[in-house]
Amino acid sequence: MSTVAVPELAVVSSPWSLGPLHLSNRVVMGSMHTGLEVQDDGGAGMAAFYRERAAGGAACIITGGIAVSDEARGGPDFAVFGVGGADERFRAAVDAVHDEGSTILAQLFHAGRYALAAGMVDRHGAPQRVVAPSALPWAAARGVVPTELTAAEVERTIEDFAAAARSARDTGFDGVEIMASEGYLINQFQSPLTNLRDDEWGGSPERRRRFTVAVVEAVRAAVPDLAVTIRLSGADLMPGSSTDDEVDALVHDLLPLGLDGISVGIGWHESRTPTVQAAVPHGAWLAYASRIARVVRASDHPEVRVIASNRMTDLRDGEAVLADGLLDAVALARPFLADPAIVDRSLAGSFDLVNTCIGCNQACLDRSIIGAPVSCLVNPRAAREVAFPARPTTDPKRVDVVGGGPAGLAAAVDAARRGHHVTLWEASDRLGGQFDLAALVPGKEDYAATVRAARAELADRGATVHLGHPATVADLAGSDAVVVATGVVPRAVDVPGADLPHVLSYEQALRDGVPAGTVAIIGGGGIGVDTAAFLTESPDEARRATEFGARWDVDVAETVVGDVPQRLPAAHRTLRPGPDVTVLRRSGKFGQGVGITSRWVALGRLRDAGVRMVGGVQEYLRIEPGVLWIRDEHGDEVGVPADSVVVCAGQEPALPTGDEADGRPTDGLVTGLQAAGVPVAVVGGARDARSVDAVRATSEALEAVRRLAP
Incomplete structure (x- = not known):
């Protein structure tokens, strides 16, 4: 002190x-x-x-x-x-x-x-x-x-x-x-x-x-x-x-x-x-x-x-x-x-x-x-310090982490803090994974801070970070421990017209923006709700603070409302009236997957904006220029205005495949590492994308790296 x-x-x-x-x-x-x-x-x-x-x-x-x-x-x-x-x-x-x-x-x-x-x-x-x-x-x-x-x-x-x-x-x-x-x-x-x-x-x-x-x-x-x-x-x-x-x-x-x-x-x-x-x-x-x-x-x-x-x-x-x-x-x-x-x-x-x-x-x-043990998504050691002590290792090992999303960063930072020799491999040209996307959603800009902190700490502790480099078995052959945290990719939908140019994945929509006009969002879970917020809410935090005070009739201080830099070019920040956006869902609750203390807030913001939320969709029939045809809860064929369609229909594991070991093709990175006798663990969405949960992903990453490299 x-x-x-x-x-x-x-x-x-x-x-x-x-x-x-x-x-x-x-x-x-x-x-x-x-x-x-x-x-x-x-x-x-x-x-x-x-x-x-x-x-x-x-x-x-x-x-x-x-x-x-x-x-x-x-x-x-x-x-x-x-x-x-x-x-x-x-x-x-x-x-x-x-x-x-x-x-x-x-x-x-x-x-x-x-x-x-x-x-x-x-x-x-x-x-x-x-x-x-x-x-x-x-x-x-x-x-x-x-x-x-x-x-x-x-x-x-x-x-x-x-x-x-x-x-x-x-x-x-x-x-x-x-x-x-x-x-x-x-x-x-x-x-x-x-x-x-x-x-x-x-x-x-x-x-x-x-x-x-x-x-x-x-x-x-x-x-x-x-x-x-x-x-x-x-x-x-x-x-x-x-x-x-x-x-x-x-x-x-x-x-x-x-x-x-x-x-x-x-x-x-x-x-x-x-x-x-x-x-x-x-x-x-x-x-x-x-x-x-x-x-x-x-x-x-x-x-x-x-x-x-x-x-x-x-x-x-x-x-x-x-x-x-x-x-x-x-x-x-x-x-x-x-x-x-x-x-x-x-x-x-x-x-x-x-x-x-x-x-x-x-x-x-x-x-x-609900009386469950408390911890922290971005710090899975929180309130588990006895199980995962911070003391340095007495046996430094080579630790490789494949994937630079929240789970991969959690594993890499923990291993580096304890003195292991860490190398992080990220196939894309930037760290963050799903957090990098989330930071583009108005109100979630702080997600970028977790990525920034991890990047800074890995550099501070001498870890090696490879961007734009999908790891191969040959890259990892000499490793003492490999944590595969390659995350998820958006799931496509099997709907006629899904290959039309105005149909975008949520990743494309968040990274590149969505052209002006009406938008239909297929999928009303947490990502669908975030995408609707991205389309209808201002990225200017000061403006959102003013709107927050007016909406809730409270005196909002502006002392610490700072300028939050936006990575997305202004030309791509096409905001539209809420009624121009329709979020569609087959079954379950809108915003499913969002935490219980946050879901009502997220949905309330969309309702206040006038976003249309259509549940009980029996079938997505076809996509045509300007319209998405569905069979609604009554069995009627209905056209939803859609100059653009954004697919938020879940995710699939992004497991690396097709690499080579000793010149011979393998069934994939994990199989190749197992065959080579390299200790490996798969965590987070790469292990199970059925219910993408960043809390589970970062916790699994911590547990895996501690198990493989005590």
Whole structure:
């Protein structure tokens, strides 16, 4: 943590204090639920996870939510102090962070009505209760109606927060963060949507705020010597919920209570306004943090720190946020999944080495929601550091990776980091594969950052990269380990007229553009949805930020909306009205394959644009100039306007074939390597293209290269 900062990050790199804590930089690792909290490993997994982020420069780390009681748990993978070895695990994590010279705060959590308690039992074996200010369920509760807390139970819950704070102190934490945002219990007490009480805890804005005030008072009294912060909702993004004035009044009520900091969150999990998806502009929610900061600065307690968060992925974003001195620090969460060393690399000026969070949510939020182990698409080691330690190899081997898409890059980077002699072979003239295509889709430009970071790290570690060179058995004959990650190619369709010049694969459409006119897209999965977005949405992020604010009626900050370079020539960026685009699908859901927290956003953008989505297609009959003929769900023959047809009908494995070994043709690269006795593994889409999944592909690549070259 002694890195000398580059001038671009003069403020981010400056020291500051958070109550009793003296921190070396202004980057906080925000809370993320990982499931490691309940892993029966004595805390080894959680310790390794946090250690790597502390060693990478995080000056202050906030844990995933720690439930303050059995009934506070959000699901079976939430820990409670004093239950099932939790204290031992947290002590191991705290010690690891302290070993690296960093600090760590325990987030005190109560899910309230957001608890997904089906099948859960408490420590006594009784079914877990779901409790809330009022007996109002939410959409994902699967019919579970929460029990309204009695006045006595409200008082007991306040003491639960205080007791958890004392447990955090006894475990060695440097402080606590009270979770009062994102629609959890404390936030539920504040909102007229979820608090229908007419007692001392509800019935007016002032009484709805009392629970939050009481929790903060109790926690501060319980741990007078620790840092105490609260995560507040800058805006609930729920029609009819707390107003800005009510949130500001809550801030005024809290400031005299001894808080050291306020971290500003945004939105509820059930809000229909997207908050963390890739489609959300960078730094979109800064206006809400700034508003709260102005309230604090104008108060009698201007020393209370205000921390901004949500949709910042680059420390240069953070520098822009902090430049005017209104805000004190930035909290980044998922970027620490993508790159544990984001702080140290950035403060050293090595921005090209930072593996940027792409906002896909697929291995983090989407998994967390269903209680699955959390990781990261672009960093498959995340939350698996014990299984895949970072230590250098003691037996360097020659490792060859065939294919420069996301899976191939994941394998090559991991092997190079551990000191193996890596050569990457890519048949095309550029790295990235499907990520290189995805980066052309509006809102997915960050996908190019993963490719950039991998390219930079391979160069930095002395790996050899061959572009435009399909690998042969002869090239790889002396290898100790070969990972074949050649990915996929678009699947053609067997439809009369599919060979006409106005029929394009999705790869042709994204790389070369689509002429003006109507477009029919065959296939409504994730790639079809992305292609429709490419055809109808502006590549200008600043324009999209303005449109986002207007669409969702929110105050979108423009501080960190930068110029995103577009590789596609402007002449090929032919945008058209949504009604000129028709997406067709035989069966299943539109956007199938897109993550559960992102799919509704992607489809909503297309619907807002007026894109036609036609499901239940029985048959694609023929393609003619200007029209695609289909048999619709009713069995009628219908012509769909189509000056161009883009085929997004799935993919097939792109396995290399036809190479030669010792002058003799082989059945293919893999067969030839096996015959030559070269250890080889096939991963990702090259192994199975039936359900192309980048999370699976990068994870398989990591596992394969570790197996072949420990």
